[in-house]
Amino acid sequence: MTQLKPILSHLDALPSTPGKFKPDKTSPYHRLSRLHPSLSPRLTLWSFFVLFLVILFLFCSPPSATTAVSNTAVNGGKRRNLHTAAVLGPSLGPNWENRVWASARPTSKAGLSILVTGAVGFVGTHVSISLKKRGDGVVGLDNFNSYYDTGLKKARNSLLQKAGIFVVEGDINDAALLQKLFETAKFTHVMHLAAQAGVRYAMKNPMSYIHSNVNGFVNLLEICKSTNPQPIVVWASSSSVYGLNSKVPFSEKDRTDQPASLYAATKKAGEEIAHTYNHIYGLSITGLRFFTVYGPWGRPDMAYYFFTKDILRGKEIKIYEGVDHGTVARDFTYIDDVVKGCLAALDTAKKSTGSGGKKRGAAQFRIYNLGNTTPVPIGRLVSILEKLLMVKAKKKVIQMPRNGDVPFTHANISLAQKELGYKPTTDLETGLKKFVKWYVGYYGSKKKSSAW
Numbered sequence: 001m002t003q004l005k006p007i008l009s010h011l012d013a014l015p016s017t018p019g020k021f022k023p024d025k026t027s028p029y030h031r032l033s034r035l036h037p038s039l040s041p042r043l044t045l046w047s048f049f050v051l052f053l054v055i056l057f058l059f060c061s062p063p064s065a066t067t068a069v070s071n072t073a074v075n076g077g078k079r080r081n082l083h084t085a086a087v088l089g090p091s092l093g094p095n096w097e098n099r100v101w102a103s104a105r106p107t108s109k110a111g112l113s114i115l116v117t118g119a120v121g122f123v124g125t126h127v128s129i130s131l132k133k134r135g136d137g138v139v140g141l142d143n144f145n146s147y148y149d150t151g152l153k154k155a156r157n158s159l160l161q162k163a164g165i166f167v168v169e170g171d172i173n174d175a176a177l178l179q180k181l182f183e184t185a186k187f188t189h190v191m192h193l194a195a196q197a198g199v200r201y202a203m204k205n206p207m208s209y210i211h212s213n214v215n216g217f218v219n220l221l222e223i224c225k226s227t228n229p230q231p232i233v234v235w236a237s238s239s240s241v242y243g244l245n246s247k248v249p250f251s252e253k254d255r256t257d258q259p260a261s262l263y264a265a266t267k268k269a270g271e272e273i274a275h276t277y278n279h280i281y282g283l284s285i286t287g288l289r290f291f292t293v294y295g296p297w298g299r300p301d302m303a304y305y306f307f308t309k310d311i312l313r314g315k316e317i318k319i320y321e322g323v324d325h326g327t328v329a330r331d332f333t334y335i336d337d338v339v340k341g342c343l344a345a346l347d348t349a350k351k352s353t354g355s356g357g358k359k360r361g362a363a364q365f366r367i368y369n370l371g372n373t374t375p376v377p378i379g380r381l382v383s384i385l386e387k388l389l390m391v392k393a394k395k396k397v398i399q400m401p402r403n404g405d406v407p408f409t410h411a412n413i414s415l416a417q418k419e420l421g422y423k424p425t426t427d428l429e430t431g432l433k434k435f436v437k438w439y440v441g442y443y444g445s446k447k448k449s450s451a452w
């Protein structure tokens with residue numbers, strides 16, 4: 001097993017891509033990650049005291065009707081207790097309402113008030129922190145599901161808490177909870193990033209995709225359309241909707257009716273559902289097709305992440321190739337570029353026209369590709385990782401299994417460039433260097449050294 005510490009000094013010694021990689025010591029992530037995971041003893045004492053008061057309060061207040069509904073609705077009746085006492089609480093009482101209200105309040109004059117679903121997810125965390133940093137009010141919603149390491153989700157939640165963002169533990173399928181959230185805060189925008197992610201997992205657990213990406217989305221839009229005034233909705237679709245298309249680069253005008261995975265099919269369904277709500281109720285909706293987003297605090301189920309883990313452990317990795325030894329490639333897009341695209345989509349969106357479930361005029365409906373425009377073969381991804389990690393990978397090249405993967409993705413971003421001012425600036429080598437630096441720092445800490 002490779003030692004993680006020497007990799008850090010090796011990374012610092014590596015030449016940076018001119019003008020691109022600057023370790024940002026002033027970024028909130030940097031400052032916050034220094035605090036994490038060992039809090040000062042004074043802070044710990046205070047935390048215990050506050051926790052004691054919260055528990056006392058929760059035990060003294062009767063459970064509300066909303067809670068009774070939400071407790072059975074979330075996760076099919078099995079509400080996860082992960083943060084229940086500290087974050088949501090068994091009762092959505094005045095304390096909970098105050099926290100939602102305070103977190104939703106913008107700190108800048110022109111700030112937005114945004115509900116971010118999937119807030120402790122990879123993109124959700126980065127987007128939420130960026131919004132908060134510029135003065136928007138942000139409330140997170142996340143079900144903390146165990147699709148991948150919940151420890152990582154908890155760590156992301158700590159970042160959000162330290163940035164002053166309150167994350168409610170709950171599911172987008174929980175209508176009563178959503179209702180309560182919209183009654184408590186007057187959200188101007190919803191950034192919908194909650195989803196069952198991952199292309200290959202759809203063969204193992206198909207229903208989870210229907211639950212989150214179809215049912216959950218409809219549930220959320222139902223609340224949005226009934227709210228008065230209706231919020232603006234921006235949500236995450238996926239490059240996977242281009243499915244088996246062979247015309248490149250993928251343009252928003254291209255067909256999207258031949259998905260290769262159930263994941264892609266549910267994202268495509270989401271786009272059609274969004275259109276319906278826009279058409280019938282006047283909701284302003286923007287869908288963003290993300291192209292293989294990667295970076296610090298990323299998703300452990302994604303290839304760049306588990307390749308890093310397996311290379312460091314000396315475990316064999318499988319590199320997929322297409323028919324006749326064809327190259328499999330992805331238009332890997334760095335998280336900071338995607339965050340800029342998300343913020344631009346929120347900022348350029350026009351208001352919804354309806355209110356209280358009634359349409360009052362045509363509303364904006366948009367779809368944009370957020371990619372990098374430079375597809376990189378998986379073999380090249382692995383050689384960049386080998387260089388950064390100073391370890392030769394044990395590679396096995398195999399034909400891509402029939403698991404829902406597509407051979408390549410390549411975004412045409414001219415529409416996003418024109419209308420959102422979207423302009424990705426991070427190449428894969430630069431972005432992976434930032435990811436590896438984070439990875440080594442995160443798993444190198446004493447607490448998690450056994451987990452990597």
Ligand SMILES: O=C(O)[C@H]1O[C@H](OP(=O)(O)OP(=O)(O)OC[C@H]2O[C@@H](n3ccc(=O)[nH]c3=O)[C@H](O)[C@@H]2O)[C@H](O)[C@@H](O)[C@@H]1O
Pocket residue numbers: 197198199237238239240290291292293301302303304318319320328329330378400405406407409
């Ligand atoms: O762009 C998107 O829309 C999608 O991007 C990723 O999906 P994917 O591009 O398949 O990302 P990975 O699962 O990280 O795979 C990256 C590449 O590595 C390849 N791969 C994966 C696994 C493996 O063992 N070997 C291997 O070569 C895949 O075929 C793919 O070309 C995300 O996982 C999806 O949630 C997202 O919606």
